[in-house]
Amino acid sequence: MESLSLEQLEAQRRAETAQQRGYQDRFMKESDASGTGDQAQEAASPEPMGLRSWLLETRLGGTTASATGADGYRQGEWGVRAEYRLETLNHGDWLFQADGRLSSGDTGLGLGGGWWGSTTRRSGLRATVTNLGLPVTSHWLADTRVGDIYSELTTGLARAQRLSLGTTTLRGFSTRLYSGGTELRAGWGERGDLAGGPYPGFETSQGRLGWFGGTRPWGERGYVAAQLGVAQGIPQFYTGWLPDSGQGRQDVTSWALAVGQGRSSVLESERWRWRASLLGSHRSADGTLAGASDAQGLYVEAGRRFGRFSHEFGFHVGRPDLYFGDQRLYGGTRGLYWRMDYSALRLNWGLGLDHESAGTSGGGLYPGYRRTALSANVQIALDRQSSLGGSLSLAQGRYSAASEGLPDPSNRSAYAYAFYQTRFGDWPRTRLSLTLRRNEQIVLDSAAATGQELQWEQDWLAPGDGVHEPELTSTLGYAWDRSSGQTRRYPTAGLRFRRWFDSRSFINGNLRYTSTQGNLATSRGLSGSVSAERELGQGWRLGLMVSLNEARTTTAALPAFEPTVYRSQERSAYVFLRWEGRAGQPYPVIGQRADGRGTGRIVGQVFLDANGDGRRQADEPGAGRVEVVLGGRYRTLTDAQGRFEFPVVATGAQHLTVTLDTVPLPWGLASEAGTSVLVPLRGDATVELPLVRSGANNPKGTVN
DSSP states (O other): OOOOOHHHHHHHHHHHHHHOOOOOOOOOOGGGTTSOHHHHHHHSOOOOBSOEEEEEEEEEEEEEEOOTTOTTEEEEEEEEEEEEEEEOSSSOEEEEEEEEEEEEESGGGOSOOGGGOOOOOSEEEEEEEEEEEEESSSSOEEEEEEEEEEOOOOGGGSOSSSOOOOOOEEEEEEEEEEETTEEEEEEEEEEEEEEOSSSOEEEEEEEEEEEEEEEEEETTTEEEEEEEEEEEEEOSEESSSSTTOEESEEEEEEEEEEEEEOOOSSOOBTOOEEEEEEEEEEEEEESSSOSEEEEEEEEEEEEEEETTEEEEEEEEEEOSSOEETTEEOOSOSEEEEEEEEEEOSSEEEEEEEEEEEEOOBGGGTBOOEEEEEEEEEEEEEOSSSOEEEEEEEEEEEEESSOOTTSOOSEEEEEEEEEEEEEEOTTOOEEEEEEEEEEEEOOSTTSOOEEEEEEEEEEEOSOOOSSSSOOEEEEEEEEEEEOGGGOOEEEEEEEEEEEEEEETTEEEEEEEEEOOTTOOSSSSOSEEEEEEEEEEEETTEEEEEEEEESOOEEOOSOOOTTSOOEEOOOEEEEEEEEEEEEEESBOSSOSSOOOSSOSEEEEEEEEEEOTTOSSSOOTTSOBOTTOEEEETTTEEEEOOTTSEEEEEEEESEEEEEEEOGGGSOTTEEESOTTOEEEEEOTTSEEEEEEEEEETTOOOOOOEEO
8 A cells, every 4th residue: 555645646536536526416306216327418418527516504693791700791693605616627726715704792791602602793604715725737736715814834845753943823824835745835924713603703913924935855755844834913922711811912034854764644664754953033023022042943753653652752942932833832951851662453552651841931931941741541341342541641830930921830630531431232332431630630610629439331222334323422431529628528420412303304413511620620510512403405404503512622732731621600502503515517526536426525523532532522622613624635624613614516525634743742643543433425424533632642533
């Protein structure tokens, strides 16, 4: 099996275009049943080549909240989403997208924002025009985006293990030229954030950002990469973790050089994968902090597989206040990590070690610290029905001085999870689990969690192999919560379900209940989501979505050891009406051409898999603003709860990956190879993509 580059995939697509006739999805009336298929095909008028698909959706709903002391906050929201896709033979694929929203009520408080978070504006707009695979010459192709986009990194500097240079939401343009493994990227835009609901609008923040970079292969597996970044008028520091908390003004010029071997997402046997990156930045600032500073840093990452063992390790050294683009690089001025995993048919285990330290920087705004962490995991398959396993994480940190919003000068934290899973007789899966937390900061806006929770999780319906299989899983638990020096005991419960009423309508949900005063979960009280959809025919679809107290992911850049989510005391409900259509014969349709013909839909969710079991519990929040890629070509961004959708996809096996640079540290992919999903004809394929803490060896994404 040989992996293909994006250029090879594009060449293969064009070859198939010349050889294959696109699938025409026709339905036969009962009155025509006596006729032959050939007669029906001759009677139908031929469609022109080039797939054209469109989507028009409107949502109406509202949010009530009692966050940060603002009781009785209410907001009504209405929005429209439009999308039009056009495939051409010689001018690439065109995608036009636009979202608009209006709101009423207590918008000025800026606390809620329904599906997408805080906003103080009553209206918003997001629009993007994308062109993919435009032939510039016989050897060079171009991808271009104009409108509301995000900053990009050249392939050779993209996140592979721990070094993450991050991305930023912009209103501007970006372009990528590529040929045979060589690429050039450039872009410029005004910084902002996506906020409001039911569809997010672009809201300008502070500053501008531009970049120019490229990657070139050398030898059989080697590559070199470089990128220059310019940030103007960006905030000098942030007073909190909300996107509008920036203060001061500074200009930053940054650069990065990298050389490495092996860009495969999976470690190859007996072959090294390594990269050395040298970064530098110059910062000039106005205000009370240091007026100017220069910083450099060296990051080395490597990995190799030896039989059933795989090793990943790296180190970095640098000076304080190192920036790349508009983001300050966290991780200390010195650090190292090592991870070893063993994988066999019935036994998987892993062990990891991290250490980092930093001196006081930012004119005293960022205190110095030392932090060491140990992680371990194991999973044993006892037989075909039973397995047991668990994970452990220990951390010890010491800060040079206490600071508001930071932990005590010296602290220790621990997290442990153990489970036993089996089947009793003909009953479906049963799982017993125990979770222990000691002084663990799991959310940004609450005290550290200390306590334990015992849970019984039970599947009530055996999994099938059909497209419209029902699902029903319950969870019962009991918690001993000793956070903040107070002891509380309370029951917990959860329910996960999916029910198809017929082939056109379904309801699904994921709910959890815990104490309204508890600190052992990312949510409080009744939390989760419920959605229902009904296909009306002729491309029309009606739906309902309800969200209760779901945790949200912050967009602020934070140290890797700090949590990335905060609690939400919001209840949102929306109804939507969607119209989808398509015309023309595909060249093919989006996604890689599979063995099947026709189209279906992929819907899914990216979530933070805290316990590493590959299944989402209601207290495991979705990961917002994460980019999901279909077939290495088509991209979409998750909403605030981590949900995503690809509406028109070729039937058969398709491949999904996540852009690591959009994933907040310390989270990474559970499976570096991505996830495969089987798309049914005129049906939905649902998939869950778990994100795990960097270094953990965990299950792949789950597909239903």
